[in-house]
Amino acid sequence: MPFDEMLAAGNGVRAPYRRFQSWFESQDPQALAEKAGEAESFFRRTGITFNVYGQKEAAERLIPFDLVPRIISGSEWNRLAEGIEQRVRALNAFLADIYHDREIVKAGIVPARLIDGNEAFLPQMVGFRPPGGVYTHIIGVDIVRTAEDRFYVLEDNARTPSGVSYMIENRETMMQMFPELFAQNRVRPVETYPRHLRRSLSAVAPPACEGVPRVAILTPGIHNSAYYEHAFLADQMGVELVEGSDLKEIDGRIAMRTTRGYLPIDVLYRRVDDAYLDPLAFNPESVLGVPGIMEVYKKGGITLANAPGTGISDDKAIYSYMPEIVQFYTGQPAILENVPTWRCAEEDSLSYVLDNIEELVVKEVHGSGGYGMLVGPAASREERETFCAKLRERPGNYIAQPTLALSTVPILVEKGLAPRHVDLRPFVLVSDTVKIIPGGLTRVALQEGSLVVNSSQGGGTKDTWVLED
Known part of the structure; x- marks a missing residue:
């Protein structure tokens, strides 16, 4: 039986949920x-949507x-926060190491093939240390x-994690509807996140910065699945939202076009x-980025967040070594x-x-969003056989995990x-x-x-409360 976060044994209510x-x-x-309908109307008016690639109908949802x-x-959260901080410090140490001395490879802990053969590893970052070492x-x-x-920990998202705008909007909606x-x-x-984000980004300004750091958000544009979030965060932080066409290299800096001319x-x-x-530096066909930005970055003219090449740290094959990675860089068990x-x-x-695929979840090493995976217990025999063929053809492209009995929390249905x-x-x-924001984005499977x-596979979201003990 899964762990019920609201109900204790004997149908008693666990302490965090008693007032609720x-x-x-x-x-x-x-x-x-009726309140549920109001919430949906609010999200629709505000434009809180996401795009589903590859589907012609109802692409924006x-x-x-x-x-x-x-x-x-509060006590549960404190336990979580301690482990999260240890993990993200180890992730940054791992990235600094693999782009410099590779001590973890020399120690025989992480195989060199998982780094050098990884499409997320960028040789352009070797020997370069980002501003602040972050x-x-x-x-x-x-x-x-x-x-x-x-x-x-199911996975680490160290490239461009999304969803924080939904965390903030969920909280705002709940506070408006249920102030009592x-x-x-x-x-x-959680609504302080944009202020903390701007402070955090400003703290890693590059050597070329003079005075108060000027921060901007680079978006691929309105057709990106997370464009709403890009615009939301720019507005909440009070910074410019720019596209690649708004930027160019001028005198060793990256400058954005404004009504006052180009500003670094x-x-x-x-x-x-x-x-x-x-x-x-990368895909010569790209029209989303900025020609020369990597050279400016490496000469200290700009800070890029997250740094290029961080994607290797959320690769699912690297994930499988995280207990050893944490131990290696912190000297403590994870x-x-x-x-x-x-x-x-x-x-x-x-x-x-292959022998136990009907009991396992199989994932692509570079997959995300619930795509490119097989949930063995829910798959048909034909689907499992097809996936077995993929595993035999490209085994290094996959990892497998047990089917977990994820905890449950209550949702509102017609009967209660x-x-x-x-x-x-x-x-x-x-x-x-x-800085760890006390809460986060809770994603919920709405089907029994x-x-x-x-969300791309039919899930929903909830407001996440961390109580003060």
């Missing part, structure tokens, strides 16, 4: 259903929002809770993938454990996965409350300090029994 339960029992079900908050006690400025750590009431709930519960704030940018929070960032993982590139692991599976993506800011929480 008392409030819920006093509510009119019809009024709550609302992410379903559930009114029942996910509630985490590679992953913004990280989203996907966390699950299992039947044993244990937290595990916030009066009854001491909930830690100190820190660029880029939401453009590595391959499209600079047509002179506080947050990995989900057990079989590396299909290893002969014994491949044999096990019903449990659904969830995960959690806390957001972490790294500069001269590590489903384990797939991704």
Whole structure:
């Protein structure tokens, strides 16, 4: 049985949910259903949507929002936060090492083939240290809770993690609709994220910066799936949202076009993938990036967040070594454990996965968003056989994990409350300090029994409360 985050054994209510339960029992079900409709209308008016690539119909969608908050006690959060900080510090140390001395490779812990043969590894970053020594400025750590009431890291998102705008908008919506709930519960704030993000980015300004750092967000444009978030964060931070066509290299700086002429940018929070960032350094066909930006970056004229080449640290094959990586760079065992993982590139692991595929979740090493994966227990025999053929053909392209009994939290349904599976993506800011926003994006599988929480696969979101103990 999965761990129920609201109900304790014997149908008692766990401490974090007791005030909510008392409030819920006093509510009119019809009024709550109307509130759910109000929330959807608010999201539609605000334009809180995401795009689904590869689908002609309904490509732009609302992410379903559930009114029942996910509630985490302060003590539970403190345990999580300690493990998250340890992990992100190890990730930055790992990136600094593999682009410099490669001590972890020399120690025989991480195989060189997983680095040198990895498409996310950028030789252009070898020997270069970013301003402040920070590679992953913004990280989203996907966390699950299992039947044993244990937290595990499912994956690290160290390139351009998305979803923080939904975290903030979910909170704003809840505060507008249910102010009395916030009066009854001491909930830690998440709406301060844009202020913390700007401070964190400003703290890693490049050597060329003079005075107050000028920050901007680089977006691929309105057709990107996360464009709403790019525009939202620029507005909330009070910075410019720019596209590659707005920028050019001038006198060793990257400058943006304004009504006052071109002005230099100190820190660029880029939401453009590595391959499209600079047509002179990477994909020559790209029109999304800025010609010459890598040269300016390496000469200290601008800070790029996250740094190019960070994607190797959220590669799923590298993920399988994270316990050893944490131990190597911190000298301590990992506080947050990995989900057990079989590396299909290893002969014994491949044999096990092929023999037990009906019980496992198989993922592409570079996959994301719920795509390119097989959930064995939910797959047909034909689907499993097709995936076995893929595994035999390219075993190094896959890892496998057990099917986890993800924890459940209640959602609002017609008959009241019903449990659904969830995960959690806390957001972490790294500069001269590590700042972990108390909460994060809870993604929920809205279909009964489903384990797939991704919005692109039919999941929804919730407001995530961390209580003050």
